[in-house]
Amino acid sequence: MAKTFYISTSIPYVNAAPHIGHALEFVQADSLARFARQYGKDVFFLSGTDDNALKNSQAAEVAGVPVKKWVDNHSAIFQKLLAELNISNDDFIRTSSEKRHILGAQKLWSSCRQEDIYKKKYSGLYCLGCEEFKQEKDLTDNECPEHPGKKLELVEEENYFFKLSNYQKQLEEIISTDKLKIIPESRKNEMLSFIKSGLDDFSISRSRERAKDWGVFVPGDDDQIMYVWFDALANYITALDYADDGEKFNKYWVRGDEIIHIIGKGINRFHSIYWPAMLLSAGVTLPKTIFIHGYLTIGGQKISKTLGNVIDPFEVIKKYGSDATRYFLLRETPSDGDGDFSYAKFEERYNADLANGLGNFASRVLTLGEKLGKLAAVEIDQKTADAIESARKLVTDRITDFKIHDALAAIWELISYGDKYVNDHKPWSADLAEVEKQKIIFNAAIILDNISALLQSFLPVAADKITSSICWASDDILELRKLEILFPRLDSQNMHGLH
RNA sequence: CGCGGGGUAGAGCAACGGUAGCUCGUCUGGCUCAUAACCAGGAGGCAGUGGGUUCAACUCCCACCCCCGCAACCA
Numbered sequence: 001m002a003k004t005f006y007i008s009t010s011i012p013y014v015n016a017a018p019h020i021g022h023a024l025e026f027v028q029a030d031s032l033a034r035f036a037r038q039y040g041k042d043v044f045f046l047s048g049t050d051d052n053a054l055k056n057s058q059a060a061e062v063a064g065v066p067v068k069k070w071v072d073n074h075s076a077i078f079q080k081l082l083a084e085l086n087i088s089n090d091d092f093i094r095t096s097s098e099k100r101h102i103l104g105a106q107k108l109w110s111s112c113r114q115e116d117i118y119k120k121k122y123s124g125l126y127c128l129g130c131e132e133f134k135q136e137k138d139l140t141d142n143e144c145p146e147h148p149g150k151k152l153e154l155v156e157e158e159n160y161f162f163k164l165s166n167y168q169k170q171l172e173e174i175i176s177t178d179k180l181k182i183i184p185e186s187r188k189n190e191m192l193s194f195i196k197s198g199l200d201d202f203s204i205s206r207s208r209e210r211a212k213d214w215g216v217f218v219p220g221d222d223d224q225i226m227y228v229w230f231d232a233l234a235n236y237i238t239a240l241d242y243a244d245d246g247e248k249f250n251k252y253w254v255r256g257d258e259i260i261h262i263i264g265k266g267i268n269r270f271h272s273i274y275w276p277a278m279l280l281s282a283g284v285t286l287p288k289t290i291f292i293h294g295y296l297t298i299g300g301q302k303i304s305k306t307l308g309n310v311i312d313p314f315e316v317i318k319k320y321g322s323d324a325t326r327y328f329l330l331r332e333t334p335s336d337g338d339g340d341f342s343y344a345k346f347e348e349r350y351n352a353d354l355a356n357g358l359g360n361f362a363s364r365v366l367t368l369g370e371k372l373g374k375l376a377a378v379e380i381d382q383k384t385a386d387a388i389e390s391a392r393k394l395v396t397d398r399i400t401d402f403k404i405h406d407a408l409a410a411i412w413e414l415i416s417y418g419d420k421y422v423n424d425h426k427p428w429s430a431d432l433a434e435v436e437k438q439k440i441i442f443n444a445a446i447i448l449d450n451i452s453a454l455l456q457s458f459l460p461v462a463a464d465k466i467t468s469s470i471c472w473a474s475d476d477i478l479e480l481r482k483l484e485i486l487f488p489r490l491d492s493q494n495m496h497g498l499h
Numbered sequence: 500c501g502c503g504g505g506g507u508a509g510a511g512c513a514a515c516g517g518u519a520g521c522u523c524g525u526c527u528g529g530c531u532c533a534u535a536a537c538c539a540g541g542a543g544g545c546a547g548u549g550g551g552u553u554c555a556a557c558u559c560c561c562a563c564c565c566c567c568g569c570a571a572c573c574a
Binding site: 010012013016018019021022024025186190193263264265266267293294295296297300302303304305306307310332334337338340344345348349351352353355356357359360361362363364365366367368371409412419420422423424426427428429441485486487488489491 | 530531537
């Protein structure tokens with residue numbers, strides 16, 4: 001039986017439209033999922049939206065739109081982005097309005113050990129304007145900076161708490177022994193030192209009033225709504241029909257061979273500490289791997305609505321295409337670190353790697369091939385065979401290590417080898433016999449075919465086009481067909497202008 | 500205060516106790532099949548600063564300086 005491979009993106013909250021940073025995570029997860037499929041694994045790839053976050057209701061209110069309508073609209077935009085980026089997710093879960101999720105989240109809650117969930121009175125200064133509790137340090141002159149003049153109220157509320165402290169030792173053991181792999185290492189160390197500094201219990205509910213009736217009810221207590229993280233994290237199993245102990249849940253999670261969450265660095269703590277603790281308490285299998293990617297800056301600056309430097313991924317896709325967008329995000333950003341987006345860098349990469357590199361190589365090989373007509377299969381040069389083999393191995397190794405950017409670099413080395421091969425052998429030369437030319441082009445075609453196969457997980461559209469223009473007319477006759485320009489070179493006319 | 504990351508050719512990055520490499524850009528030559536693409540070669544770095552250890556440091560140690568995160572919008 002094929003090994004199972006479960007991978008999830010985080011579920012973003014939908015208080016606003018997605019920006020380019022969301023696209024990064026989707027594309028990374030997608031290439032890992034596609035790669036696993038290509039290697040015959042039984043893949044389940046999940047994405048979704050966190051509809052229940054308080055920020056959603058706040059945003060809806062500011063816009064004067066009912067929450068449900070707001071989250072419906074915005075969740076749809078995220079789904080549209082997935083489609084435009086060619087993300088191959090098998091399912092998409094929404095934490096509101098989906099029975100499987102609501103029942104599942106409640107089941108998870110109820111399954112937690114009784115002694116891990118307790119009620120505690122909490123009192124704090126509540127800002128009616130922000131509708132949230134404020135810490136002393138957040139205040140200026142005892143007033144909320146956002147709502148000066150509005151009096152803060154001392155609110156006392158009873159909430160449920162999760163006894164995280166019960167799991168301190170266990171979590172430390174699981175993480176330090178890599179039973180739960182946290183990648184990269186620096187993120188693992190971060191979590192270990194966080195654990196060592198002592199784990200505080202955390203609130204897992206809020207009053208219905210404060211949550212404005214939006215969210216998942218705490219089972220058996222209609223006055224309380226689950227803290228959004230309890231609810232949101234549960235999506236990873238509720239989507240698999242955890243509520244019904246469904247087949248998918250058993251196959252991909254309980255008996256799953258690989259279970260990966262891919263997330264941004266800002267939510268590592270929730271995934272590496274809270275989530276495993278909740279699962280331990282509920283007696284549910286843990287995920288195996290948490291992969292943490294970095295953040296994107298825009299021209300060296302943090303993404304910020306205030307600065308107005310948010311990049312709309314739809315615009316990028318529209319201008320350069322989905323493959324180019326995927327390529328830039330995957331190649332320019334070290335997959336386990338931060339990256340930077342700018343149109344200047346984007347276009348530089350585009351021209352150098354996609355137009356001049358991949359596109360041009362495909363074009364020259366296919367054009368030469370079409371002119372020659374049928375190509376008889378011949379033995380591949382040893383050097384060429386080695387180059388292909390080495391590229392394959394490098395790509396596999398690097399993907400296994402979550403080094404997506406390095407995997408792509410290995411593919412481009414093969415492209416470069418191909419260019420050199422063609423240059424060195426000069427298949428256009430008049431001195432060469434037809435048979436010789438055919439041999440050379442056949443070798444080049446095999447290189448191209450392998451490049452295309454390796455690109456499948458990363459640039460699916462281009463890879464399909466290349467593959468479909470390399471055809472076996474019979475077992476030992478290859479025919480190449482010229483291809484439209486894959487990535488038109490950008491010149492000053494159609495460059496982005498302002499860099 | 501503190502914590503974490505970082506300061507290496509024009510830009511982005513890498514490696515290593517003992518000739519400092521890669522990609523992009525740039526210059527020159529070659530080629531002309533290909534998207535003015537491709538191939539080859541060159542120029543370009545006193546390695547943030549100051550000390551120390553060592554036969555030898557960019558690489559180890561110490562001090563200092565600077566940048567970026569760790570408060571908000573924000574993955």
